[in-house]
Amino acid sequence: MADMFGPQADVRVCDEPPVDETKYIPIVSPKPGANVHAVLLGMRFRGVYTHFFQNRTKACLYPTSECEGCRQMLVRRWKAYCAAFMPAAGRMVIVEVTKDAVLHNRALTTPSRSLRGARITVSRMGTARNGPVRAELDFRPRNGELPEPFNLGDALCRVWGLLPAVGRALALDDNDGQG
Ligand SMILES: [Zn+2]
Numbered sequence: 001m002a003d004m005f006g007p008q009a010d011v012r013v014c015d016e017p018p019v020d021e022t023k024y025i026p027i028v029s030p031k032p033g034a035n036v037h038a039v040l041l042g043m044r045f046r047g048v049y050t051h052f053f054q055n056r057t058k059a060c061l062y063p064t065s066e067c068e069g070c071r072q073m074l075v076r077r078w079k080a081y082c083a084a085f086m087p088a089a090g091r092m093v094i095v096e097v098t099k100d101a102v103l104h105n106r107a108l109t110t111p112s113r114s115l116r117g118a119r120i121t122v123s124r125m126g127t128a129r130n131g132p133v134r135a136e137l138d139f140r141p142r143n144g145e146l147p148e149p150f151n152l153g154d155a156l157c158r159v160w161g162l163l164p165a166v167g168r169a170l171a172l173d174d175n176d177g178q179g
Helices: 099-104 150-158 164-175
Strands: 038-039 044-052 055-060 077-085 091-098 119-124 133-136
Touching: 038 091, 038 150, 038 164, 055 150, 077 099, 091 099, 091 150, 099 133, 099 164, 150 164
Parallel strands: none
Antiparallel strands: 038 077, 038 119, 044 055, 044 077, 077 091, 119 133
16 A cells, blocks of 8 residues: 555645635736626725726825835726626626726616626727726616625635735625625
């Protein structure tokens, strides 16, 4: 029996339960001519201040002394995010919309009814990569079971390389209207 795993084999021991790193959920936003189609899982979009630096969007952190973007005096950009999934691709995504999109559709962040189960189409107008974004909601009933929402705050922290605790304010999203 000792030879079965070779003389150097050892059991891999770890007392801490592993962090599930397989659950990386990407942020999706539309490109010109390539709309985002998804079904929303969260109750509403949650707004987050971000900075654009090192060629990507990063969360603005509080207090300001802890935020690399603020220390570099970079402008804050407000974005809003919602847990979603793409039935056609069978994958979870984080849908991102801009301030402009929310100003044109206030139901995204302050809905009169839960957005969970609503279909959303997010499009970018014009041909510029940073052109205005619009989001349309479709509340018509759809077939198929809806997956449970994932923890939006944790998922965003994973994308931004932050500890999940940093996103705890956003983690409330899952319980909105339930308690
Ligand atoms: Zn900041």
